Amino acid sequence: MSRVIEATNLTKRYGDKTAVNGLTFTVRPGHVTGFLGPNGAGKSTTLRMILGLNTPTSGSVTVDGRDVRDLPRGLRHVGALLDAGDVHGGRTAAAHLSALARSNRITQRRVDEVIDLVGLSSAAGRRIGTFSLGMRQRLGIATALLGDPPVLLFDEPLNGLDPEGVRWVRNLFHQLAADGRTVFVSSHLMSEMENTADQLVVIGRGELIAAESLAEFAARGTRPGVRVRTPHVDRFVAILGEAGAQADRDGIELLEVTGLTRNRIGELAFEHGVMLRELSTRNASLEAAFMELTADSVEYAAHDA
Numbered sequence: 101m102s103r104v105i106e107a108t109n110l111t112k113r114y115g116d117k118t119a120v121n122g123l124t125f126t127v128r129p130g131h132v133t134g135f136l137g138p139n140g141a142g143k144s145t146t147l148r149m150i151l152g153l154n155t156p157t158s159g160s161v162t163v164d165g166r167d168v169r170d171l172p173r174g175l176r177h178v179g180a181l182l183d184a185g186d187v188h189g190g191r192t193a194a195a196h197l198s199a200l201a202r203s204n205r206i207t208q209r210r211v212d213e214v215i216d217l218v219g220l221s222s223a224a225g226r227r228i229g230t231f232s233l234g235m236r237q238r239l240g241i242a243t244a245l246l247g248d249p250p251v252l253l254f255d256e257p258l259n260g261l262d263p264e265g266v267r268w269v270r271n272l273f274h275q276l277a278a279d280g281r282t283v284f285v286s287s288h289l290m291s292e293m294e295n296t297a298d299q300l301v302v303i304g305r306g307e308l309i310a311a312e313s314l315a316e317f318a319a320r321g322t323r324p325g326v327r328v329r330t331p332h333v334d335r336f337v338a339i340l341g342e343a344g345a346q347a348d349r350d351g352i353e354l355l356e357v358t359g360l361t362r363n364r365i366g367e368l369a370f371e372h373g374v375m376l377r378e379l380s381t382r383n384a385s386l387e388a389a390f391m392e393l394t395a396d397s398v399e400y401a402a403h404d405a
Contacts, residue, residue, distance in 0.1 A: 103129040103250040103282040105150060109159035112145050112306075119145045121306040122159065127284050127299075129250070132273045134297030134314070135286040138394050142306035143286045144182070147255055150284075151180055163251050175204040175247030181240035181254045189229025193220055193239050196228060197246060204247055214242040219268070233260030241269070251282045258289055270296045290387035294318075302390070304397020318389045326362045328355040329378035336374050343368055356382065 105127035112120040120142040127133045137143050148154040150161050152169035163171070163178055171177040187196055197211045215224050218238040223231070228239065237260050244252055254273075258266050273296055277283045284301075287293055293300075293314070300317050302310040310317050330336050331353055340347045345359040357365060362381050369376045 103164065103280070105161070105163055105251065105282060105284060106165070107146070107159070107161040110146065110149060110156055110161050111158045112142070112149060112154060113157045119306055120149070123303065123306070123308055125301045125308060125311045127282055127301065129280050129282040130277055131299045132277045132283045132285060132297045133299040133301060134293040135284055135301050136293065136390060137303040138397055141303045141397060143303065144255060146303070147180070147182060147253055147286060150253060151178065173204045173247070175200065175206065175249060177247070177249055178251045178253065179244035179247060179249040180252070181237075181244045181257055183255070184233065184236040184240040184259070187228050187236070187239070190227060192225050192227055194224040196239070197242060200243060200246060206247055210246065210248070214245045217245065218242040234262060234265055237261055238265070241272070250280075252276060253284045255286045256288065257285065258287060258292055266292065290390055294386040302394070304394045309393055309397070314386060318386045320389065320393070325356050325358040325382040326360070326365055327378060327380045327382050328357050328365060328376065329353050330355070330369070330374055330376050332374050336369065339368055339372050339374065340365070353377065
């Protein structure tokens with residue numbers, strides 16, 4: 101079975117507002133693919149169209165070459181967590197999962213397996229309304245995994261999880277991808293995406309910004325640079341400028357330097373008798389790249405006071 105999610109010129113309009121505009125991308129199995137974009141970029145709308153919950157205005161999106169609505173017993177094909185709070189609070193976790201299992205011809209044994217997998221065995225008989233946000237997230241993940249599907253979609257799955265829970269989810273996603281599944285994860289937590297995803301789909305204002313590896317995206321949006329700390333900032337800025345570098349202040353003693361290698365900066369400091377307290381290469385950062393490449397796509401931008 102092909103496990104590819106394929107979006108082609110995917111567009112969704114609500115009246116005169118365009119939420120998604122001509123998106124074309126592919127999500128393949130064997131990877132954790134991060135789905136990134138500023139608030140209001142159209143991520144949730146896109147996920148809902150993949151799942152057949154919203155109908156595209158134009159274009160198409162398929163899973164295994166078919167519209168999800170044409171796949172029988174959907175949980176066996178695609179599992180999803182969109183909103184961990186969208187469950188009946190009066191039901192127990194076990195009852196919630198058992199009802200979904202029956203409607204998809206999934207065994208009770210599988211219900212027990214996913215409850216154990218997400219660490220909710222001791223809470224299976226509790227009403228969901230008493231659950232913390234982190235417990236609801238675990239239940240939502242259990243729901244996505246219930247049909248043992250080859251394709252999995254998660255919208256902000258880390259919200260409310262403690263550090264142990266975040267690490268568990270990260271490892272789970274890696275294992276699911278290693279098993280050959282398609283794992284598509286929307287999140288605003290850049291640090292976690294940097295540790296979790298290896299491929300990215302990035303959108304802004306409903307349009308595609310990038311569809312590439314995390315390493316390629318981070319490198320494309322971040323200039324290679326060197327971090328320099330010195331008590332002789334003014335003097336060293338002038339020296340670096342004469343050597344063709346750009347040195348931007350980032351604090352009382354700190355400079356971010358581009359245009360010269362770390363070794364050449366060190367040589368200049370030695371030649372001119374400039375004391376250095378730090379000289380380190382600045383690695384490409386997903387967060388820095390994201391902020392730079394989506395700057396024109398932010399719907400509500402705050403400003404410094």
